[in-house]
Amino acid sequence: MDLCSKHKVTVTGVTKGACAHPDVAWAMLDGGVAGLADSRVANLARLRKAGIRAEMMLLRIPMPSETKSVVDVADISLNSEISTIRSLGEAAIKKGVIHKVILMVDTGDLREGVWPDDVVRTCAEIRKVPGVTLEGIGTNLGCYGGVIPTETNLGQLVHLKTQVEEATGRRLRLVSAGTSATFNLLQEGKLPEGINHFRVGEAILLGTEAVSGRVLPGATSDCFRLVAEVVEVKTKPSLPIGEVGWDAFRTVPRFVDRGIRKRAILSIGRQDIRPEAMEPLLAGCEILGASSDHLIVDVTDCPTEVRVGDEMPFRIGYGALLQAMTSEYVEKVVL
Numbered sequence: 001m002d003l004c005s006k007h008k009v010t011v012t013g014v015t016k017g018a019c020a021h022p023d024v025a026w027a028m029l030d031g032g033v034a035g036l037a038d039s040r041v042a043n044l045a046r047l048r049k050a051g052i053r054a055e056m057m058l059l060r061i062p063m064p065s066e067t068k069s070v071v072d073v074a075d076i077s078l079n080s081e082i083s084t085i086r087s088l089g090e091a092a093i094k095k096g097v098i099h100k101v102i103l104m105v106d107t108g109d110l111r112e113g114v115w116p117d118d119v120v121r122t123c124a125e126i127r128k129v130p131g132v133t134l135e136g137i138g139t140n141l142g143c144y145g146g147v148i149p150t151e152t153n154l155g156q157l158v159h160l161k162t163q164v165e166e167a168t169g170r171r172l173r174l175v176s177a178g179t180s181a182t183f184n185l186l187q188e189g190k191l192p193e194g195i196n197h198f199r200v201g202e203a204i205l206l207g208t209e210a211v212s213g214r215v216l217p218g219a220t221s222d223c224f225r226l227v228a229e230v231v232e233v234k235t236k237p238s239l240p241i242g243e244v245g246w247d248a249f250r251t252v253p254r255f256v257d258r259g260i261r262k263r264a265i266l267s268i269g270r271q272d273i274r275p276e277a278m279e280p281l282l283a284g285c286e287i288l289g290a291s292s293d294h295l296i297v298d299v300t301d302c303p304t305e306v307r308v309g310d311e312m313p314f315r316i317g318y319g320a321l322l323q324a325m326t327s328e329y330v331e332k333v334v335l
């Protein structure tokens with residue numbers, strides 16, 4: 001937060017990784033975020049229901065069918081389709097409010113946003129829509145295409161902002177270009193001047209920078225811990241017996257023969273987590289795989305004995321956190 005405010009960047013806290021858990025949202029607000037954002041209307045509604053009155057931003061491009069609810073729960077939304085923006089405007093007028101809009105620009109990641117050469121024209125169109133106000137422009141990187149934010153792609157956004165201001169004769173308040181993947185630029189002092197808003201989830205929730213996964217200085221990386229119960233411990237061969245075809249998810253699994261191993265089965269599975277984004281906290285344990293409802297862990301080299309009924313703790317990455325917080329089968333305990 002200090003790093004952001006030093007560079008005149010305001011931060012909106014993104015709650016989707018924690019499925020908009022109200023306690024997490026309150027903690028973000030205590031930590032100094034300017035507002036809250038989530039990708040889903042239902043999650044923003046959950047925050048409102050918890051009595052939170054901070055400015056709320058909808059991150060996912062609104063569905064045309066949900067514009068009324070968007071205006072009901074969100075003060076501001078990210079957009080890329082003029083027809084949807086018109087529909088938001090109509091809903092806002094009916095409600096007697098002005099809805100704020102950020103026009104998303106695709107700077108190369110190939111997820112949402114208008115192409116750069118459409119920005120000036122689209123901004124001029126948005127200015128004419130009753131019921132909405134154009135707050136600024138934004139971009140999203142490092143998601144679909146995995147494109148890393150740089151001085152070049154973010155610089156392009158600042159350049160577009162100037163063009164829009166010249167063409168429309170009005171200032172744009174926000175240039176929203178940062179996420180947890182933009183902290184390297186910020187730390188290196190390479191964030192283009194003019195970028196003044198970040199939407200940050202992962203770096204707050206898990207303390208990690210999203211390009212390299214390294215823990216940011218001063219951040220806490222163990223706010224979340226997943227615990228699962230052991231339901232079976234048996235010694236079995238490491239190669240399945242019989243002809244191997246598709247597994248439960250229609251991929252053909254591969255195995256390495258490591259001889260006879262001691263394996264624990266835990267009662268959690270792909271419905272609730274992503275095993276690839278989990279790390280056992282108990283030394284000597286290794287995740288072998290998971291099906292929908294079972295996680296299989298090799299405990300042969302574990303110095304402490306693992307028994308049926310034991311609880312095994314894990315550190316979780318973004319993908320596992322997102323899924324565990326959304327799964328209604330995973331109990332959430334706030335300490």
Ligand SMILES: *Cc1c(COP(=O)(O)O)cnc(C)c1O
Nearest residue numbers: 014059140179180199200201202
């Ligand atoms: C999820 C999301 C963010 C936050 O990303 P983090 O990597 O968690 O910081 C920002 N903007 C948009 C549009 C998003 O969907």
